[in-house]
Amino acid sequence: MAPSTPHISSQLRQLIYYHLDNNLVKNALFLAGRLHAYEPRSSEASYLLALCHLLSGQPKAAWEYSRISGSRGTHLGCSYVHAQACLDLGKYMDGITALERSKSIWTSKSHWNKHSETRRQHLPDAAAVLCLQGKLWQAHSDLSKAVECYAESLKLNPFMWDAFLGLCEAGVHVRVPNIYKLSPELVAMVQAAPPPDSTALSDKTVSHNGPLQTQLNTNPNADPFSSNTPKGDANLSHGSSALWEKLNGSNVNVANIGPAVIHEGLETPSSQNESDEIRIINGNVSSNESWDPPLAPARRNRTIQQAEYGDPPPKIRTTNLKSRIRPKGEPEETNHVHIEEESVPAPVPSLGERKRTISGQVAHPSLPQPVEPGAPQRRSTRLLNHIRPTTSRLASSTLGPKEGREVKKVRATGTKGRMATAPTVGRVVSGNRKLMLGGSDGDGKEARSLSTNSSSHTKNATSDRTKEIEALSWILDLFAKLATGYYNLNRYKAQEAVQMFNLLPQGQRETPWVLSQIGRAYYEQALYPEAEKYFIRVKALAPSRLEDMEIYSTVLWHLKNDVELSYLAHELMEVDRLSPEAWCAAGNSFSHQRDHEQALKCFKRATQINPQFAYAFSLQGHEHVANEEYDKALDAFRNGISADSRHYNSWYGLGQVYEKMGKLEYANEHYRNAAQINPSNAVLVCCIGLIMEKLNDPNTALIHYSRATTLAPQSVLARFRKARVHMKLGELKLALTELKVLKDIAPDEANVHYLLGKLYKLLHDKANAIKHFTTALNLDPKAAQFIKDAMEALDDDDEDDPDMA
Template sequence: MALSTGHVASQLRHLIYYHLDNNLVRNALFLAGRLHAYEPRSFEAQYLLSLCHLHNGEVKAAMECSQGSGSRGLHVGSAYVYAQACLDLGKYVDGITALERSKSLWASKNHWNKHSETSRQHLPDAAAVYCLLGKLWQAHKDLHKAVDCYVDSLKLNPFMWDAFLGLCSTGVNVRVPNIYQLSPELLSVISASPDDLDSVPGHFPPAEGPFSSQSTGYPGHPGHPGGDPFMVPAARGEIDSTYGSSALWEKFNGSSVSVASVAAPVIHEGMETPSGQSSSSEEFRIANGVTEPESAWEPPLAPARKNRTIQSMSLDQTGQAPPKMRSTGIRPRPRTRTELDEPPFASADREPPPAPRFGDRKRTVSGQVAHPLPPQPTEPGAPQRRSVRLFNQIKPTTSKLSSSTLTGRDGREVKKVRSAHAKGRPATTSTVGRVVSGNRKPMESSDHDSKEPRATSIPATSGVPPLPRHAERSKELEALNWLLGLFSKLASGHSALSRYRCPEAVQHFNSLSQGQRETPWVLSQLGRAHFEQALYGDAAKYFARVQTMAPSRVEDMEIYSTVLWHLKNDVELAYLAHQLLEADRLSPQAWCAIGNSFSHQRDHDQALKCFKRATMLDPEFAYAFTLQGHEYVANEEYDKALDAYRHGINAENRHYNAWYGLGTVYDKMGKLDFAEQHFRNAATINPTNAVLICCIGLVLEKMDDPKNALLHYERACTLAPHSVLARFRKARVMMKLHDFKFALAELKVLKDMAPDEANVHYLLGKLYKILHDKANAIKHFTTALNLDPKAAPFIKDAMESLDDDEMEDDDIA
């Protein structure tokens, strides 16, 4: 027999996906090499080989393997891997071109809600490709096209979190409730037309609208191009004869049944088809969870059957077991036309007849005599019975439905039926010459030697009403609504934080349930929100909980190191740096923490080395460039600081810290116009940061514009009522504007907020000196001298000039 090329390739693909799913990437890579050698011109083989290289971290090899079919857009998987490699290697235009060329292959695909434990879609759909396109456009600095791609991705799949994060990073105003709602697009994916399912059993029509697929069949179907990669494509006739994917049959039957082995039921000539059975269309509907009103669909009528004689029920010597009944469906069966002539049961709760014994008459399921015979003498009160042994003398008329004699093995079968009588009657195959009714309790099948797999319905629990079809769908919609609500809260919090509306972000995150709130990601977001408000103590508490909960987490830990730097907690900072280095010595966050530790010890040269190491590990890590610029400013190397800040802005245009650093350098260089411009750029990105507003006011104050400076200081005090710096500068400008009464009120509040600040007492002494209150002036000058002995020359000069009425503008730096 000739070797089947398709089956060999299918087995290799099966093995590759098996090893990829079990994270055995090297094994998958080896097998992908064998598949590519076996089918060197196959696009699927090129895709799998490049995919394995990408999973193994070999980005350049992945790009080389997928370039042939991916760069030309001939295979959507290869184009996707090629674009991912281009994103990592900085060849953004090449990746964008590859995805655009393959757009006809993925634009109509949507695999949302089509992945499960038993089925998968191994090729990317439109939502995933749009998300990758958005990343490529954003890296290419075309934010408008990036936003469009992110929006398209979220329209198709609102749970594409990467697309939402990318959308927030562009700085656009996101209306979160419009994204996370039960839209018609989502409903079109999870619902299907009942009419289509009735017309073609086993055929899952593509949904209309933007999610419609160009292929036929259910996505898990063997004939579907994006179906289960583990299944060998079947011929057209085999596809038409099956009911769906193997995953559906496993969910329906509770066991693994091959799709190819489940064929359409064969009806022999003259065989009765029990009307209690579910048709193939109904079985597919149950397996797929398709619901509809009860009156909208009726099971098909049973085919006409021939009159049977008693010979068709006889037992012969062939040794075949009698046919067994199939179990009843979930709900009571509507009566068919053939049953309308039969007498109805008196009651559904009546006691079932006793199990058949040797010598009993053959009866129907309803308990009536199958064929009237001459009366036989029986025991008083006993039901009319006839021994089944009499049937042995009757020659069967057909061999297909003949049953075996009651040999030793069949005797055991009878005992099984007798013992299982209380459990219910079997319902696996059609019965001959019997009246089938849904009011009877189903019997347990004793046919354990059946060779053909039979599709069985889900047994209904006695005494429990059947579950309506719409109940399952309502549960799915309820779960989907809950997930959309959860994502809406998470997205609202992150969106507010990305726009630096920190109190709003904290409110959204605190509205989460305790289980969702006490997770590393949410706690990190809360820590960042408090850090942006300069509430370093609260931020440290959240980050400490993250560190305790997930010691190996490195994301956002560079912010935690800066929080500890501001709190001057050198012990915790050194411990954090050591722990991050142990977790991942190749992460830029670890080297930022080490650099902050050296910076706190005023070892700026070692800190610069650490920050440069972080930028080498990740050239797009903007925060490391900003910290590097701060160290250059501390060393008064302003030119190098400008370069570092500019690299940070190039890595992330919305990194306001780098804009703030540029403004600081220009301020120190005396270029006040440039300083004001860069401070305003930073404040545009982060309009709620009181420090940035104070910096603008300081530059305006230096430019002899105290009135505008006072407006900025008042705004800063409104944004941060506990900011000592904002109130101090506000009081100083009020003194320049000769508004001594309000200045004194501000300084009194400030003295209570920062009683150990020498500058506050020095400014109070100067104000009391202007107000000719020498006693209070000497008191506060003396306090300032005790708090800061290094400023003794300035304080002594002020004390010696108490008799002068001139106002001094000098203060302690």
């Protein structure tokens, strides 16, 4: 008979997910092709095939296979993969439309805290879809809708890091503490989460003293240890987890899972290293005997058979309380056996006494069945007599004279025997190996033990939830620090970013990503030696890292470290020749060697690999400026702005080009745009001041220079221009104060000494003027003509010498 279609499809899907989970994408793609050929009209098959193509780096094929169901919004997986393929292919509105049409499917889904090593959700939830939708809107240049999607995604899942990065890139104001806080919603989700997967076989998850697992056997033919026991069964005890594990050869805690299949021949080790073994044999029970236990093999003659023919039973050892059953190879009887605890004996139809379960509830056995004369004794009754001492009422009402005499023999062992035997039997079966002394009420002690175990289990569960909440709080605090540091860096608050990253734990701070962010922060402050130190540590920890290496190459370019720059470019090319970061490093190396043509080729190659790599466009524009190719430079900087509207380097480059072209108004506008994005950059503020100075507005220029010196107290350029404006405004004492500070900062700068000589000349201090002019002449012999002219005209206060700045 041919197999059914659903079973074939199910097997193929399981194989596909198996290979995807093991990162065997090629195998998964082949199997997805078989599934799609078997079910060409199935949306699930199309989704899996499209997903495998997408993971294989084939977005066009993924787009094609997911287009029908994805564009209609009938299958969430197809819509999600279709939107991802559209993002890669530049078809942004198609992807947005697909996600919108499937909104009714994903809008209420939330998979936060529902993934583990053995549990997965292969379809996305609302947070993941909203994050992807935000990326599509951002690529479509609709930042307002992108921000809305990112914000909604973070509300549903604060750990959606891509959404947070999208908000930062959009340039919106973000209150990080409001995102990463332990909200009541998160606490409720943790408390409502299912317990850890019990299918993971780990010794650490087994509780040998845990509460008993009780289930009601509503199926009269069901073995209480078999997999077909209904979940609603609550009155029959499976015993403790320790007994369950030994009977099944498993370490699974039965307190957390449903019943499992018991295979024949599983052995329970004996505490006395005896050769006898206990086995569970599944049998059939007739429907009119609802409490009859399943079939079991016969006992050996030296145990049960001897008791059956009147021989006294052997005394029960207190250290070995396991029942013994005849091995499988021996002949079987027609009787049935039901293995239970001492406190929950197998219900015997002929008993007149009402029995109780472990919890103290009255068990409701079926009506007593007539016992045929001469019929062999019930197996469960013989086990009961063999394990637990019974009362005379039980013996007189149920058993014959032989059985009654055997029971009396057991009782004749005395109080000591009862105290050491009866309570201990129940504890051994339940998994508690402690000897319970004092008192003869086994059922009461069992109930008290169950209550204690249940209370302990409840406390453990509460403790686990508390620990989970504490762990979640720690992770949220970690994310808050990382997000705050990145947000400050994205807003170009470099000092605040460094301070926040330094608050991280040592293990988290010494990671490539954090060290790279700190290096970028120092780079933004033009502290290139400090930035180099952190990037060196990044390379030591992650030699194959590519992210942010273009910044490191620019740091080396500013430090004029040609050897290290060339070596970095060579290393990055070996790591990935098709990465834009590697080509940017190579271009910087050629640029430092004044080979502008080769540098331009490298930067153009980087933009070909990644057309959205704005930094490569800005480097390309600066090379065109060095070649005085202003039109090409304008095109390169504009392309950089198109790739990233918040890339202040491209705005600065446009201002620089317009300044060189003499279009000061345009230069001022673009400089201000760059400064609006990066208000803490002293160089941009100085550029605006210079434009104001050229536009004959020295007072406004002085304001910008003063702000630049506040932002960067060690900036030589800002203080030099500020002192020069003070001199133009006739504020000679203020200019002298700035120049004295500047002389201490840059004692080897020729321009500083030249300007000091001019200032002392205006102050009619010829001695100091000659001193600083001479120092400037020694530091910069190329400017000898200007310096000599200034020295010869010391007596002429109205002389207007050329400015060397």
